[in-house]
Amino acid sequence: GAGVSQTPSNKVTEKGKYVELRCDPISGHTALYWYRQSLGQGPEFLIYFQGTGAADDSGLPNDRFFAVRPEGSVSTLKIQRTERGDSAVYLCASSSPDRGIYGYTFGSGTRLTVV
Amino acid sequence: QQQVKQSPQSLIVQKGGISIINCAYENTAFDYFPWYQQFPGKGPALLIAIRPDVSEKKEGRFTISFNKSAKQFSLHIMDSQPGDSATYFCAGDPYSGSARQLTFGSGTQLTVLP
Numbered sequence A: 001g002a003g004v005s006q007t008p009s010n011k012v013t014e015k016g017k018y019v020e021l022r023c024d025p026i027s028g029h030t031a032l033y034w035y036r037q038s039l040g041q042g043p044e045f046l047i048y049f050q051g052t053g054a055a056d057d058s059g060l061p062n063d064r065f066f067a068v069r070p071e072g073s074v075s076t077l078k079i080q081r082t083e084r085g086d087s088a089v090y091l092c093a094s095s096s097p098d099r100g101i102y103g104y105t106f107g108s109g110t111r112l113t114v115v
Numbered sequence B: 001q002q003q004v005k006q007s008p009q010s011l012i013v014q015k016g017g018i019s020i021i022n023c024a025y026e027n028t029a030f031d032y033f034p035w036y037q038q039f040p041g042k043g044p045a046l047l048i049a050i051r052p053d054v055s056e057k058k059e060g061r062f063t064i065s066f067n068k069s070a071k072q073f074s075l076h077i078m079d080s081q082p083g084d085s086a087t088y089f090c091a092g093d094p095y096s097g098s099a100r101q102l103t104f105g106s107g108t109q110l111t112v113l114p
Helices: A097-103
Strands: A005-007 A010-013 A019-024 A031-037 A044-050 A053-056 A065-068 A075-079 A088-095 A110-114 B004-007 B010-014 B019-025 B033-038 B045-050 B056-059 B062-067 B072-077 B086-092 B108-113
Touching: A005 A088, A010 A019, A019 A088, A019 A110, A031 A075, A044 A065, A044 A075, A075 A088, A088 A097, A097 B045, B004 B086, B010 B019, B019 B086, B019 B108, B033 B062, B045 B056, B045 B062, B045 B072, B072 B086
Parallel strands: A010 A110, B010 B108
Antiparallel strands: A005 A019, A019 A075, A031 A044, A031 A088, A044 A053, A065 A075, A088 A110, B004 B019, B019 B072, B033 B045, B033 B086, B056 B062, B062 B072, B086 B108
16 A cells, blocks of 8 residues: 555553554655554654664553554554553654655554553 | 644544644754644545754645754645645654654644634
């Protein structure tokens, strides 16, 4: 597709459960980013991939959060033992180095609700 | 640590009026200052961006004014329209090599009355 695709668009899970959120970046974009947007706030950086490797995971809040990008395209954000405070919209973005900030594109996000 | 402070939190403007949103930053490593527009249920979409060596940038009805010494920048929306009603975020981008890890402000919810 032409844009960044995130699935599911909505996810409701019970406290303590494990969830996976998927991001399909724009084809050819080597960089992929995950952000978390809490209600009424701006997105906060979680993790950045360049190719297959996590180049910077300094934004992950704790070790319950983990992300992978095994083939350098699709990425999965994994959250273990979910807590109510994890409820937020999780945004994915991808970028291409040759287009600078103008090639930095966000998906529509996955709204995660932990009940 | 909040590195980008944005105000106001909400703004109501009449159609045809000027909307002004302000941001202040702390991190002098920021190399790009983009503004994003976000509609409910959608991801942020880039509106306009400026580099710190430029004091003003205009694209259509949208203008960024940048004051490097004060570490402040603002978005002006001229001739505001109801379709501009959305949440606006400023951001700082410490571009380093290939990485663009944006730091966002807390957002301004703009309502343009018809």
